[in-house]
Amino acid sequence: MTGVFISFEGIDGAGKSSHIQALAQAFGASSSSAASSGRQVVLTREPGGTALSEKLRELILHAPMDALTEALLVFAARREHIVQVIAPALARGDVVLCDRFTDASFAYQGAGRGFDLETLSKLEHSAQDLRRLSADLASKIRLKHGILQPDLTLLFEVPPQVAAQRLAQARQPDKFESQDVAFFERVASGYAARAAADPQRFVRINGHQSLEHVRADVMAAVKARGYL
Ligand code: TYD
DSSP, X not given: OOOEEEEEEESTTSOOHHHHHHXXXXXXXXTTSSTTTTOOEEEEXXXXXXXXXHHHHHHHHHSOOOHHHHHHHHHHHHHHHIIXXXXXXXXXXXXXXXXOOHHHIIIIIIIITOOOHXXXXXXXXXXXXXXXXXXXXXXXXXXXXXXXXXXXXXXXXXXXXXXXXXXXXXXXXXXXXXXXXXXXXXXXXXXXXXXXXXXXXXXXXXXXXXXXXXXXXXHHHHHHTTOO
């Protein structure tokens, strides 16, 4: 049984976090159903998910740094996360729910900061290449041209102005959350471009509706794939 890898994306303030929790509960509650029989749920996040990657997260979110340094650290954290957590979980047949993954690097470092997409693409290909890690592990995981990618990516979309208002009421902003609305407009268009390039993987969720409606859309997207 191959695992299921679902990532959650969107600009800061798009409201994805509470839905990840709800989906984890739904998977936990239905672990005896046919679609997800016996699957464990691994709830994780990026940057982060391992002790080392969480240390890198602190730096990425709070220390000012050169754009290439930031991109390298984001992918270093990701590589470690894949090797230590995501790949072993998928090889066991678990459901991995990941709060952000590589699309965030293309949206934030690429579209938001203006860092070149070609370099990001090279980093994506080496950090997510599992063939050199272990042929045995790689044989148990669904790969796209040898590269690990989520099976499904839920992209939460809200107008950047609305997200900014939500963030203004939240806690102390980090390096990204304190960017202006124009930055988030670029990030949102970066996400839209990634979604357009891989329409089979992405489901775009309208995050600018009631919590119940968003939740229903999330559940419907996951059920439509037969994962729940
Ligand atoms: P976020 O996922 O929004 O966590 P929280 O809800 O705790 O604020 O924060 C992670 C931040 O890191 C977010 O602003 C986007 C940024 N980020 C990148 O810039 N590049 C990446 O590749 C990833 C995974 C995240």
